[in-house]
Amino acid sequence: MDVTLIILSAGNSTRFNYEVKKQWIRIENKPLWQFVADRLNSFYPFKKTIITANPEEKKIYEKISNYEIVKGDKERQLSLINALERVNTKYVMITDVARPCVPKEIILNLIQNIKDYDCIAPFLKPVDTVVYENKTINRDKVRLIQTPQLSKTSILKKALKTNQLFTDERAAIEAINGKITYILGSEESKKITYFKDLNLPCLKKPSNIILTGNGYDTHKFEKNKKMILGGVEIDVDYGLKAHSDGDVVIHSLIDALLGAAGFGDIGEFFPDIDEKYKNIDSTKLLEYVKNLLTKTGYEIINADISIIAEKPKLKDYKTKIQKNLSKLLNAPVNVKATTNEKMGFIGRGEGIAVISTANLKYKDWYEDYHSRK
Ligand code: ZN
Numbered sequence: 001m002d003v004t005l006i007i008l009s010a011g012n013s014t015r016f017n018y019e020v021k022k023q024w025i026r027i028e029n030k031p032l033w034q035f036v037a038d039r040l041n042s043f044y045p046f047k048k049t050i051i052t053a054n055p056e057e058k059k060i061y062e063k064i065s066n067y068e069i070v071k072g073d074k075e076r077q078l079s080l081i082n083a084l085e086r087v088n089t090k091y092v093m094i095t096d097v098a099r100p101c102v103p104k105e106i107i108l109n110l111i112q113n114i115k116d117y118d119c120i121a122p123f124l125k126p127v128d129t130v131v132y133e134n135k136t137i138n139r140d141k142v143r144l145i146q147t148p149q150l151s152k153t154s155i156l157k158k159a160l161k162t163n164q165l166f167t168d169e170r171a172a173i174e175a176i177n178g179k180i181t182y183i184l185g186s187e188e189s190k191k192i193t194y195f196k197d198l199n200l201p202c203l204k205k206p207s208n209i210i211l212t213g214n215g216y217d218t219h220k221f222e223k224n225k226k227m228i229l230g231g232v233e234i235d236v237d238y239g240l241k242a243h244s245d246g247d248v249v250i251h252s253l254i255d256a257l258l259g260a261a262g263f264g265d266i267g268e269f270f271p272d273i274d275e276k277y278k279n280i281d282s283t284k285l286l287e288y289v290k291n292l293l294t295k296t297g298y299e300i301i302n303a304d305i306s307i308i309a310e311k312p313k314l315k316d317y318k319t320k321i322q323k324n325l326s327k328l329l330n331a332p333v334n335v336k337a338t339t340n341e342k343m344g345f346i347g348r349g350e351g352i353a354v355i356s357t358a359n360l361k362y363k364d365w366y367e368d369y370h371s372r373k
Helices: 032-043 058-064 076-084 104-113 153-159 169-175 248-261 282-295 318-329 365-372
Strands: 003-008 048-053 068-071 091-096 119-124 130-132 135-137 149-152 180-184 211-223 227-229 232-234 238-240 298-308 333-338 351-362
Touching: 003 032, 003 076, 032 048, 032 104, 048 058, 048 076, 058 068, 068 076, 076 091, 076 153, 091 104, 091 153, 104 119, 104 149, 104 180, 119 169, 149 153, 149 169, 153 169, 169 180, 211 248, 227 238, 232 318, 248 282, 248 298, 248 318, 248 351, 282 298, 282 318, 298 318, 318 333
Parallel strands: 003 048, 003 091, 048 068, 119 180, 298 333
Antiparallel strands: 091 149, 119 149, 130 135, 211 238, 211 351, 227 232, 298 351
């Protein structure tokens, strides 16, 4: 049976209340969204897998996976509508990234039992007494609904063409009187909402590998411009030609950081044709990258920078640059300055080149989880 899998991963993870967004915590060496996609694809040969992502993060999802990535929206349902536009199979299975440990039997049971129905959903029975509006009700008639759910694509598309917001696909299909059936769900399908919910059986701790990236940048000198290196103003009467403030040190450092994370390069994040970045303080760009790395699950171990220049003399600035960058990254940064022995364009005093290295590791949420208990 041809089924498309949609994984909703565009949420902003506010209630999770941790420096890493929940969809980005590492399970061994995969972000949670990729772990979920790979896991479900190992259970059933889905025709296609679509993942919705926060618009700001969409390009990095695309960089590190081969799944189809669709721009998400503020509301779960709007993200889902965007994803459904790409679905052309008869059936579509939809799951939240926050339910990573759904058992294989649930996936297969949903697929085996959809025939003759428009939607099938797993449910749990309440184990406690249920009171509704001050009256005890027969709990055997109460169903606590889970995801993933499997729906007939055409019916679901129709059901979502209203202004009403639904909490799940089943509710949308119910509203247009579609045929719904149920299977028994599982405790293992529990949803991660808060940080304390991370005690799920399938979640393994992040791998402790070190990721290394390099960066290189060069800029020409230009008269009558301020020179800024590593966020520090250098007292000379020339600066560096650039669309931005020309901070060649920060640019190479950003490339090293993005490289270590596998996120591409500085030009993809801050295109130099974009008016937004004209004369921008490069410190702001570094802060943006630092925040991006933090919320996507990385921790900076250290960075090492070599500035290659015949002039200006940097002896008196090296420490200041190093301290400024260490503070911005909240990690040790080393700054070295050297000349090019009068050779080539640097030797002729035409500009500056900088080479940087950065090391990252995955933020150890597992350790934090166990130390908070
Ligand atoms: Zn540059």
